[in-house]
Amino acid sequence: MKIHEKILTHYLSCTSPVDKEGYLYKKKERTSSYQRRWFVLKANLLFYQERPADRHLLGVIVLEGCAIQHCESEGGLFAFSVVFRGSGLKTYRLAAENQLGQECWVKALLTASHCYLALLVRDLGKQYEAEAKRQAGPGESSQHSSVTGQSSEGLTQSMVSLNSCSSSFFMSVPVRTEGGNHRGSHVLQAPPMPSKVTSKRSPKLWPKRNAHVTPINGPVSAYGEWPQVDIDPLEDFTKLHEYYGEEVKQLRAEWLKRRQEGENYLEKDLIDLSEH
Amino acid sequence: MRFNEKELISLSRQPSERAAELGMRGPKKGDGTVVVKKKLVKLVVNFLFYFRTDEEEPQGALLLEQCRVEREDSLVFSIAFLDEAERKYLFECDSQEQCQEWVDSIIKASYEFMRKNLIFYRTEIHRLTGKDPLEQYGIEDETRFQVTSGLQPVQKDN
Numbered sequence: 001m002k003i004h005e006k007i008l009t010h011y012l013s014c015t016s017p018v019d020k021e022g023y024l025y026k027k028k029e030r031t032s033s034y035q036r037r038w039f040v041l042k043a044n045l046l047f048y049q050e051r052p053a054d055r056h057l058l059g060v061i062v063l064e065g066c067a068i069q070h071c072e073s074e075g076g077l078f079a080f081s082v083v084f085r086g087s088g089l090k091t092y093r094l095a096a097e098n099q100l101g102q103e104c105w106v107k108a109l110l111t112a113s114h115c116y117l118a119l120l121v122r123d124l125g126k127q128y129e130a131e132a133k134r135q136a137g138p139g140e141s142s143q144h145s146s147v148t149g150q151s152s153e154g155l156t157q158s159m160v161s162l163n164s165c166s167s168s169f170f171m172s173v174p175v176r177t178e179g180g181n182h183r184g185s186h187v188l189q190a191p192p193m194p195s196k197v198t199s200k201r202s203p204k205l206w207p208k209r210n211a212h213v214t215p216i217n218g219p220v221s222a223y224g225e226w227p228q229v230d231i232d233p234l235e236d237f238t239k240l241h242e243y244y245g246e247e248v249k250q251l252r253a254e255w256l257k258r259r260q261e262g263e264n265y266l267e268k269d270l271i272d273l274s275e276h
Numbered sequence: 277m278r279f280n281e282k283e284l285i286s287l288s289r290q291p292s293e294r295a296a297e298l299g300m301r302g303p304k305k306g307d308g309t310v311v312v313k314k315k316l317v318k319l320v321v322n323f324l325f326y327f328r329t330d331e332e333e334p335q336g337a338l339l340l341e342q343c344r345v346e347r348e349d350s351l352v353f354s355i356a357f358l359d360e361a362e363r364k365y366l367f368e369c370d371s372q373e374q375c376q377e378w379v380d381s382i383i384k385a386s387y388e389f390m391r392k393n394l395i396f397y398r399t400e401i402h403r404l405t406g407k408d409p410l411e412q413y414g415i416e417d418e419t420r421f422q423v424t425s426g427l428q429p430v431q432k433d434n
Binding site for chain 2: 001002003004005006007008009010011014016017018019020043044045057058059060061062064065066084086088089090092107108111112113114115117118120121124125127128131132135
């Protein structure tokens with residue numbers, strides 16, 4: 001199959017945003033040795049080359065229909081895999097130099113698929129419309145609960161269908177659960193029984209505002225149905241959202257702190273100027 | 277350049293909302309004639325796959341980013357990639373409606389288009405409610421969803 005390389009390389013080099021880049025180790029398929037490569041994540045495409053300045057691209061991984069898994073540490077590296085579902089399909093073994101890098105990359109790859117973005121946009125679109133409608137009629141307080149009910153239903157239904165989305169996350173290392181109490185703060189639990197889900201109301205009550213809202217202009221252009229990709233749901237969706245729950249916020253706060261300390265340390269090494 | 281071909285082929289087999297037999301125009305020949313070949317054209321995520329008739333494996337895959345989709349005439353639309361100004365891929369449809377539907381679908385399929393919409397909704401919801409809608413998913417710090425992302429390249433290693 002021809003992949004029209006020039007289109008890909010042009011997309012990589014154009015001014016659209018890079019979602020993440022950095023060095024990672026990639027395991028060679030046949031041998032078990034890791035090679036250091038410069039990775040660039042853009043949209044649902046993970047490009048890799050030898051060095052950042054290289055014009056020659058070694059390859060690209062299209063991130064659809066894959067799961068991201070933590071792996072056991074190998075040789076001091078923090079490993080994770082990109083596992084494609086389906087018989088005969090590949091698993092890419094990657095590794096970061098430290099745990100922070102591993103977590104950041106895993107999270108970035110988890111949110112990379114087109115499928116994921118499509119559902120997220122659909123969700124937010126519904127939230128937006130519900131909110132805009134609500135603010136258009138401040139006197140209609142009786143409709144308030146039905147609108148939020150609708151939006152939370154729409155949310156949960158969309159997020160349930162995220163279950164069929166390509167990206168998912170399996171923890172081989174058990175997550176540090178705090179008695180599971182972080183579940184309660186999210187409507188988006190998506191348990192297997194739809195009836196359970198729809199009976200929950202959104203815990204977030206939007207504060208009432210005055211109706212001096214400017215006329216609502218649509219987004220970039222009016223959108224109808226998003227292209228849908230139906231992929232067999234195999235992942236445990238609740239695990240995905242546990243990962244995205246309160247748990248992660250705490251971890252990330254810690255990482256950011258550690259990272260800042262790490263950055264300060266690096267800056268001291270590289271820069272001779274005194275800090276202000 | 278290496279790519280995960282098998283996985284991409286597997287992706288091309290997923291059910292898609294938009295798949296049809298269209299006439300794909302080949303490059304102009306020396307004598308000025310153009311050959312149109314019927315292909316099964318299938319839109320999956322931000323890729324346009326095209327298959328030779330009755331073949332299981334796609335002949336090719338076009339990434340639908342950084343491209344301009346246009347109506348050429350009532351039945352024909354084109355996709356021009358911004359790198360090769362010369363190379364326009366032309367597709368002939370059976371009806372005007374079908375042609376317009378394809379144009380709309382391809383535009384909406386672009387990841388960058390979707391990202392812009394996401395940023396719009398995020399900004400608007402935040403403006404209307406004072407709350408960042410991405411916080412509930414714990415993804416508010418992800419580079420790809422930042423408000424500036426749709427406009428300019430982001431710095432390294434966020």
